[in-house]
Structure formats: C-alpha cells, structure tokens
Amino acid sequence: MTTADPPASMTRIFLLDDHEIVRRGLAELLNSVDDFEVVGEAGTVAEALRRIPAAGPDVAILDGRLPDGSGIEVCRVIREEQPQIRCLILTSYDDDEAIFAAVLAGAAGYVLKQIRGSNLVDAVRQVAAGQSLLDPSVTDRVLRRIREGKQEDARLASLNVQERKILVLIAEGLTNRQIGERLFLAEKTVKNNVSSLLAKLGMQRRTQAAVFGANLRPPTEGGRDF
Numbered sequence: 001m002t003t004a005d006p007p008a009s010m011t012r013i014f015l016l017d018d019h020e021i022v023r024r025g026l027a028e029l030l031n032s033v034d035d036f037e038v039v040g041e042a043g044t045v046a047e048a049l050r051r052i053p054a055a056g057p058d059v060a061i062l063d064g065r066l067p068d069g070s071g072i073e074v075c076r077v078i079r080e081e082q083p084q085i086r087c088l089i090l091t092s093y094d095d096d097e098a099i100f101a102a103v104l105a106g107a108a109g110y111v112l113k114q115i116r117g118s119n120l121v122d123a124v125r126q127v128a129a130g131q132s133l134l135d136p137s138v139t140d141r142v143l144r145r146i147r148e149g150k151q152e153d154a155r156l157a158s159l160n161v162q163e164r165k166i167l168v169l170i171a172e173g174l175t176n177r178q179i180g181e182r183l184f185l186a187e188k189t190v191k192n193n194v195s196s197l198l199a200k201l202g203m204q205r206r207t208q209a210a211v212f213g214a215n216l217r218p219p220t221e222g223g224r225d226f
Contacts, residue, residue, distance in 0.1 A: 011128045014040045014057035016048045016074060017090075018066050022113075026061065029117050036124070045069035052078055057085060059128050062107075064091025064098060070199040072098065072105045077204060079106035086127045090120075097158045101202040102134075109133030155201050163197040166190060170206060171213030 013030055015038060017023050027038045040055035042048040045068045052060055052074070060078060062071025075087040088109040089102045102110045108127045111120070123133055159167065162183075169179045176190040183190070194206065203209055 010035055010037050011059060011124065012037055012039045012055070012057045013124065014038070014042075014048075014052050014055050014060040016042045016060065016066070016071055017063040018043045022063075026120075029120070030124070033121055036121075045074055048074045049077055052085070053082060059086045059088060059124055061088050061090050061124070064089055064093055065199070068195055069204075070098075072101045072107070072202060073199055073204055075102065075107050076105035076202065086130070088123060088127050088133070090115075097155070097200075099134075101155075101200075104202060107134070158200045159197055163193055163200070166193050167197055167209060167213045170194070170210050173210065 013036060015023050015026050015030075017026070020043065023041050023043070027041065030036045030038050039057050040051050042051050043066075045066055048060075048062070048071075060074070062074050064071050071087075071089050071091070075089065078085050078087060083106075086108045087106065088111065089098075089107050090111055090113060091098065092113050099110050109123055109132065111123055111133065115123070126133060156164075165183060166179055169182060174182065176194065177187050179185070180187045180190045185193075194209075198204065198206070198209055201209060201212060203212070
C-alpha cells in the first residue's frame with residue numbers, strides 16, 4: 001500500500017500569538033492548505049526566539065503585541081540571525097509607527113487580524129515567494145525618515161510620559177528596583193513599562209535603550225526629561 005506523496009514544495013509556517021484560540025484557528029486554516037505545514041507555535045517573545053530557529057520555518061506569522069514584547073522585536077532578531085525566514089506581522093492595530101518599525105525590522109508584510117482567511121493564505125504564499133506585502137508608499141516614507149534623521153524622534157513620540165521618565169532613568173544606569181523607588185512604582189510595574197518602551201522603540205536589550213536615552217538627554221537639563 002502506498003501513500004500519496006506530499007506536495008513538491010511545502011511552505012513551513014511558525015505561529016506566534018499569545019491567545020491559544022487564535023493560534024488554533026490559524027493552525028487549522030493553514031494546515032488545511034495542501035502545501036502548507038505549521039511546524040511550531042509560541043505564545044511569548046521568549047518562546048518564539050527559542051523555538052523558531054529549531055523549527056526552521058519559511059514564514060513566521062507574528063502577533064504585533066505580546067505580554068513580553070512584540071512580534072516586530074522577534075522579526076528583527078530572526079531576520080538578523082536567519083534572514084531566509086520571512087516574517088509576516090499579523091496584528092489588531094493599524095498603527096503607522098508600528099508599520100514603520102516593522103519595515104525597519106525587515107518584515108515582509110503587515111496585515112490586520114480582520115483579514116479574510118483566503119486573503120491570509122494568499123499573503124503567506126506571496127511572502128514565502130519572496131514578495132513584499134508592504135505598501136511601497138509606506139516603505140518610501142520610512143526611508144525618507146531615515147535620510148532626514150527623524151526616525152528616532154518618531155520612536156520617542158510613541159512613548160507615554162511614564163515610559164519617558166523610565167527611559168531617562170535607564171539612561172542613568174538605574175535598575176528596575178531603583179527606578180521604582182525613584183518614581184514610587186512597584187518593581188513589576190517598572191518591568192512591564194520597560195518591556196513596553198523597548199517594544200515601542202524596536203529594541204531587544206536594555207543597553208540599547210540606555211544608549212538611545214543618553215543620546216537624547218539635553219545636557220542643560222541634566223537629563224531629567226526629553
């Protein structure tokens with residue numbers, strides 16, 4: 001007895017979303033396509049960064065916002081380490097700043113979760129084939145920002161007041177506990193804010209934020225605010 005041969009070229013897909021029911025729905029949809037195979041899943045940034053390299057997908061579908069960071073952050077790291085993996089950001093948020101960050105991180109596409117199933121399948125096919133789903137006008141705007149040297153100001157503008165204060169103190173070299181004492185916040189609250197500001201700035205490490213914050217501090221104001 002012989003079994004049917006698999007399609008000549010399978011597209012291997014990894015899913016990152018913090019909602020299990022969303023992952024299940026996506027996996028069911030994508031596995032129903034003859035030449036698609038979901039080879040791994042994760043619910044957090046930490047899990048994704050550990051599992052994606054081992055799974056070796058062709059396409060990683062990444063949730064825009066996660067409890068411990070963002071899919072854009074994962075995209076940046078994966079593209080640096082394994083540039084052959086194509087990243088598709090799937091999010092509920094139609095946010096210009098997030099789209100800009102996705103472009104800078106090397107994402108091949110940015111689509112909203114309201115997308116129809118058939119359109120998502122088409123999007124995965126296009127991304128796997130090496131095409132970009134990003135609107136050329138968006139890419140042009142990002143490149144223009146870079147040329148004009150304004151991209152960092154835009155990232156800073158995405159932070160709320162508390163996150164800006166915490167960024168200042170990170171630049172001063174304070175730990176989360178010290179920041180909490182200075183701002184009268186619980187250490188866990190500080191940790192959550194640090195994760196949020198890193199995601200908004202498109203950074204993975206605290207040291208990157210420290211350098212970024214230090215470069216922005218006006219010396220005449222002693223680095224107390226931006």
